[in-house]
Amino acid sequence: MSTMQEVANKAGVSKATVSRVLSGKGYVSKTTKDRVYKAIEDAGYRPNLLARNLATNKSQCIGLVVTNTLYNGNYFSELISQAAQKLEDHGRQLILVDGKHSAEEEQEAIQFLLDLQCDAVIIYPRFLTIDVMDDIIEQYKQPIMVVNRRLRKNQSQCICCDHKGASFNATKHLIEQGHRDIAFITGSLDSPTAIERLSGYKEALNQHHIEVQDKLIIKGKWTPASGAAAIESLLNNKVTFSAVLASNDDMAIGVIKKLTEVGIAIPTDVSIIGFDNIPTAPYLTPSLSSVKDPVSNMVSEVINRLISMLDGGYLSKNNLFTSELLVRDSVAYGPFWGK
Amino acid sequence: MSTMQEVANKAGVSKATVSRVLSGKGYVSKTTKDRVYKAIEDAGYRPNLLARNLATNKSQCIGLVVTNTLYNGNYFSELISQAAQKLEDHGRQLILVDGKHSAEEEQEAIQFLLDLQCDAVIIYPRFLTIDVMDDIIEQYKQPIMVVNRRLRKNQSQCICCDHKGASFNATKHLIEQGHRDIAFITGSLDSPTAIERLSGYKEALNQHHIEVQDKLIIKGKWTPASGAAAIESLLNNKVTFSAVLASNDDMAIGVIKKLTEVGIAIPTDVSIIGFDNIPTAPYLTPSLSSVKDPVSNMVSEVINRLISMLDGGYLSKNNLFTSELLVRDSVAYGPFWGK
DNA sequence: TTGTACGCGTTATCAT
DNA sequence: ATGATAACGCGTACAA
Numbered sequence: 001m002s003t004m005q006e007v008a009n010k011a012g013v014s015k016a017t018v019s020r021v022l023s024g025k026g027y028v029s030k031t032t033k034d035r036v037y038k039a040i041e042d043a044g045y046r047p048n049l050l051a052r053n054l055a056t057n058k059s060q061c062i063g064l065v066v067t068n069t070l071y072n073g074n075y076f077s078e079l080i081s082q083a084a085q086k087l088e089d090h091g092r093q094l095i096l097v098d099g100k101h102s103a104e105e106e107q108e109a110i111q112f113l114l115d116l117q118c119d120a121v122i123i124y125p126r127f128l129t130i131d132v133m134d135d136i137i138e139q140y141k142q143p144i145m146v147v148n149r150r151l152r153k154n155q156s157q158c159i160c161c162d163h164k165g166a167s168f169n170a171t172k173h174l175i176e177q178g179h180r181d182i183a184f185i186t187g188s189l190d191s192p193t194a195i196e197r198l199s200g201y202k203e204a205l206n207q208h209h210i211e212v213q214d215k216l217i218i219k220g221k222w223t224p225a226s227g228a229a230a231i232e233s234l235l236n237n238k239v240t241f242s243a244v245l246a247s248n249d250d251m252a253i254g255v256i257k258k259l260t261e262v263g264i265a266i267p268t269d270v271s272i273i274g275f276d277n278i279p280t281a282p283y284l285t286p287s288l289s290s291v292k293d294p295v296s297n298m299v300s301e302v303i304n305r306l307i308s309m310l311d312g313g314y315l316s317k318n319n320l321f322t323s324e325l326l327v328r329d330s331v332a333y334g335p336f337w338g339k
Numbered sequence: 340m341s342t343m344q345e346v347a348n349k350a351g352v353s354k355a356t357v358s359r360v361l362s363g364k365g366y367v368s369k370t371t372k373d374r375v376y377k378a379i380e381d382a383g384y385r386p387n388l389l390a391r392n393l394a395t396n397k398s399q400c401i402g403l404v405v406t407n408t409l410y411n412g413n414y415f416s417e418l419i420s421q422a423a424q425k426l427e428d429h430g431r432q433l434i435l436v437d438g439k440h441s442a443e444e445e446q447e448a449i450q451f452l453l454d455l456q457c458d459a460v461i462i463y464p465r466f467l468t469i470d471v472m473d474d475i476i477e478q479y480k481q482p483i484m485v486v487n488r489r490l491r492k493n494q495s496q497c498i499c500c501d502h503k504g505a506s507f508n509a510t511k512h513l514i515e516q517g518h519r520d521i522a523f524i525t526g527s528l529d530s531p532t533a534i535e536r537l538s539g540y541k542e543a544l545n546q547h548h549i550e551v552q553d554k555l556i557i558k559g560k561w562t563p564a565s566g567a568a569a570i571e572s573l574l575n576n577k578v579t580f581s582a583v584l585a586s587n588d589d590m591a592i593g594v595i596k597k598l599t600e601v602g603i604a605i606p607t608d609v610s611i612i613g614f615d616n617i618p619t620a621p622y623l624t625p626s627l628s629s630v631k632d633p634v635s636n637m638v639s640e641v642i643n644r645l646i647s648m649l650d651g652g653y654l655s656k657n658n659l660f661t662s663e664l665l666v667r668d669s670v671a672y673g674p675f676w677g678k
Numbered sequence: 679t680t681g682t683a684c685g686c687g688t689t690a691t692c693a694t
Numbered sequence: 695a696t697g698a699t700a701a702c703g704c705g706t707a708c709a710a
Contacts (some may be wrong), residue, residue, distance in 0.1 A: 001480060003687060014697045019689060026690095027695055044478060049454040050393040051687035054702050059389075071420035081410035084437040093451060096435040098423040112432060115388040141340060141381060344705060353681045358705060365706090366679055393686050402707035 003041040010040035012256050020048065035311050054116055062092050062306065063113030065106060067099040067126035075248075075276055075295065077150040079124065082296045086303045090311075092119070109138070120306045122299075125149055126191065143309045149192065153264060159298045163193050166291045166323030167200025170245055173325060175208050179243040179271065185220040185255070186229045187247040197247045197275065215239050220251045220326045227254025235262065242270060249274035252288055277326055294321040341382040350378035361386065392456055401431050401645065402408055402452030404445060406438040406465035414587075414615055414634065418463065421635045425642045429650075431458070442466040442630040446475070453479050459645045461638075464488055465530065482648045484641045488531065498637045498658060502532050505662030506539025508612075509584055509612050512664060514547050518610060524559040524569045524594070526586040536586045536614065545579045554578050559590045565594025574601065581609060588613035616665055633660040 008015045020026040028036075039045075053059045064083055070076045082150045097113060101108040106128045113121045119244055120143045125133065130146075134153045137144045146158040174182050184201045187194030198217070205212050216239065218230035222252045227246055231254070234241060246252035252274030264270060277290035298321050347354045352371055359365040360375045367375075378384075392398045403422055409415045423433045436452060438445040445467045452460045459482045464472065469485075473492040476483045485497040513521050523540045526533030537556070544551050557569035566585055570593070573580060585591035591613030598609060616629035619647065637660050 001478070005687080015688085016690085016697060016699095017695085020696085023689080029695060046450065046454055048393070048456065048687050049451075050389050050398075050456050051702090052689075054387070054393055054704095055687080055689040057702075068420050068423050071416045071423070076416055077410045080435075081407050084407050084410070084439075088437065093436075094437055096419075096433075098427065098433055100427060102425075111385065112388075115385055117387065117389050139340070207370040227698080250559060344703080354704080355682080355706075356680060359680090368679060371680080388704050390686090391705075393688090394703080394705045396686075665710080 002045050003138075004045070004047070007036070007039045007043050007045045010043055011035045031269070057117070059117050059119055060092055061095050061116075061118045062087055062303075063095045063097060063110075063116070063118040063121040064124070064325045065097055065099045065109045065113065066124045067101060067106065069101050069126060070124070075293075078295050079299060081298045083122070083303065086300055090303070090307045097125065099124075101127070103129065103132070107132060110136060110144075114142055117219055118142065119310055122147065122302055143306055144295065145306055147298050147302055149267065155319070159302050159321065161294055161298060161321045161323060163196035163323070164200040164203070166275070166293075166325070167197040168204045168247070169200075169323075170275075170291050171201045171204035172208070174228065174243045174245065174271060174273065175210065177243075177271065180210055181213075181216065181241045182243045182245055183216045183218065183231075183234055183241040185218050185227055185237070185244065185246040185251050187220060187222050187251075189219065194247055201245060216241060220247060222248055222250060224250045224254035224257065227251030227285065228258040229254075231258045232254045244270060244272045246272065248276045249288065249290055252290070273325075275323075290326050292324045292326050294323060297321050341384050343384070343386070346375070346378045346382050346384045349382055356614070380460045385627065390603060390672055396456070398456050398458055398506075399431055400434050400455070400457045401426055401642075402434045402449075402455070402457040402460040403463070403483045404438045404448045404452065404460065405463045406440060406445065407466060409441050409463070414632070417634050418638060421638045422461070425639055429642070429646045433645075437464075438465065442468065442471070444600055446471060449475060449483075450517055453481055457481065458649055459488065461482065461641055461645070482645055484645055486637050494658070498641050498660065500633055500637060500660045500662060501660070502535035503539040503542070503631075505614070505664070506536040506584070507543045508662075508664055509614075509630050510540045510543035511547070513584065513610060513612065514543065514549065516582075516610065519549055520552070520555065520580045520581045521584055522555045522557065522570075522573055522578070522580040524557050524566055524583065524585040524590050526559060526561050526590075528558065533586055538582060555580060559586060561589060563589045563593035563596065566590030567597040568593075570594045571595045583609060583611045585611065585613045587615045588627065588629055591629070595627065612664075614662075629665050631663045633662060633664050636660050
């Protein structure tokens with residue numbers, strides 16, 4: 001409301017002095033300091049951060065771009081709360097902006113944050129290609145980090161997860177349990193993550209000399225409804241399967257819902273594994289096994305690295321995080337893996 | 340990177356002309372316009388939003404403050420995605436900042452957004468008292484709207500929901516189903532919402548001349564774990580109950596988990612209702628009935644009203660939204676309400 | 679149609 | 695220890 005100049009007038013000093021008091025830099029006598037504090041109080045003065053950031057070329061803000069198509073999943077809250085917490089530890093503010101639902105809009109969101117002079121930007125891309133991101137990174141002076149994509153040129157600016165290996169291991173686990181007809185529900189195939197998970201599944205089958213059957217591979221769209229639809233199409237086509245690997249937990253939940261609806265006992269007849277497991281998942285899907293995606297670790301690492309670029313200090317070189325297969329003890333439905 | 344002045348030099352014109360080209364305001368000849376566009380392209384120019392906002396005293400940004408203790412619930416994603424979507428429709432950017440986990444920090448978050456000169460701020464408060472919020476609202480020139488709290492002084496700046504009435508109705512429904520011993524699990528009692536829901540429960544019992552039994556009222560903390568713990572203590576103390584009203588769905592999920600663990604058949608032996616139901620809930624808790632909290636409607640209304648204050652146009656006076664009891668058809672577990 | 683010059687609210691570099 | 699004053703990058707009356 002009131003400006004620094006007005007405070008200065010009230011206190012009978014100059015703008016410069018008020019600024020010194022506020023920043024704590026430079027000498028200023030005890031008495032005038034008190035006068036200034038009082039004037040600030042009286043005026044109800046608040047600094048205009050736009051002006052400050054413009055002058056200092058710093059903002060203490062770090063931007064995060066996420067597509068709103070992710071907002072509805074379990075994944076999102078984990079991502080956001082982790083990022084907010086971690087940045088809070090380093091005295092930074094997180095600014096989340098909506099990446100909306102296209103590559104263009106994701107790019108606009110990034111540029112908005114950069115134009116706002118955020119100190120750094122984190123991208124959790126969904127539609128943007130790595131080439132475009134590589135370009136953007138080189139175009140701007142602010143550090144930009146990409147989560148969950150393997151960049152081509154700026155490899156130190158990204159963190160990713162071995163989705164293929166994770167999927168391979170999950171499939172291998174099912175095979176070792178004796179399964180041969182394993183249905184696979186893909187994510188949206190315009191997503192690299194979905195592709196990697198599919199290829200891990202295929203590779204595991206190949207390595208165990210089990211034929212990859214096209215009819216066992218159904219396209220999903222990450223949502224519970226698409227998981228349910230996928231399993232329904234399998235049933236309608238009378239495809240035989242004894243296990244399901246769904247490309248994320250939401251779809252696995254849809255699968256469980258559909259199977260129970262038609263009277264198929266989950267643990268006895270079919271084994272199911274999902275992906276992306278987050279902390280609250282055990283409550284939502286008590287006996288669904290899942291491959292934990294290391295979001296938290298990745299976000300944490302990304303932020304550590306950004307802070308180190310801004311402040312100096314921390315350094316690490318871990319670019320690739322691994323997933324962990326969580327086989328849950330069954331609770332409500334009996335043992336999942338007991339054949 | 341490069342400034343408007345540099346673009347102007349490249350194009351052989353003045354800053355003002357570049358500015359005119361960018362804003363589309365004022366006359367500028369076709370030929371120079373083209374020269375300027377080319378210069379902008381060549382320079383890779385991007386406007387500095389800090390400077391622009393400082394000069395215009397507008398930002399096209401609307402801030403939202405939410406405690407990160409909410410980030411992990413289902414509620415949050417619904418809230419955020421709704422807000423982002425709605426603001427997108429009006430050409431505004433949503434900026435989410437972390438309200439962290441105390442009244443002071445919530446207040447700091449608000450002031451941060453205001454200091455950033457956001458055009459308006461939306462608060463979904465968790466710890467802040469209405470008195471403090473009333474003060475803040477009067478202190479700043481930017482419009483501030485509060486969701487889910489009934490302000491004392493600035494009643495037109497808030498939107499809320501009749502939690503008490505909703506809880507009353509849910510309880511009444513259980514009573515009409517023949518239940519007499521209805522356990523109630525509260526939310527964190529430092530939350531007004533939790534208090535209102537508790538009082539609705541009590542009032543419904545009173546109105547039906549059913550004694551309020553203290554041993555049936557257990558304190559929870561909104562989390563699934565606390566719901567499970569609550570039900571466990573009831574069982575340990577051999578308290579008789581035939582229905583459970585949990586103050587949110589997360590706790591209800593914990594209740595279901597615990598009951599199934601100890602071998603109590605949910606639908607046959609006990610009826611359960613939760614609160615806050617969000618769109619994806621049917622997949623998470625297929626047969627849990629729930630009282631739908633009208634978050635979407637409230638957020639939508641708040642944003643409509645803000646936009647109208649900023650742009651003019653829309654007007655509405657609906658300050659109080661009502662909840663709706665959703666009794667689900669059971670799917671996996673048999674009929675919930677069949678006694 | 680275009681250019682000049684000032685203001686936005688700070689910080690920071692000089693003198694004093 | 696304090697006060698002018700020049701940046702910061704942009705918008706905008708006003709003049710030309």
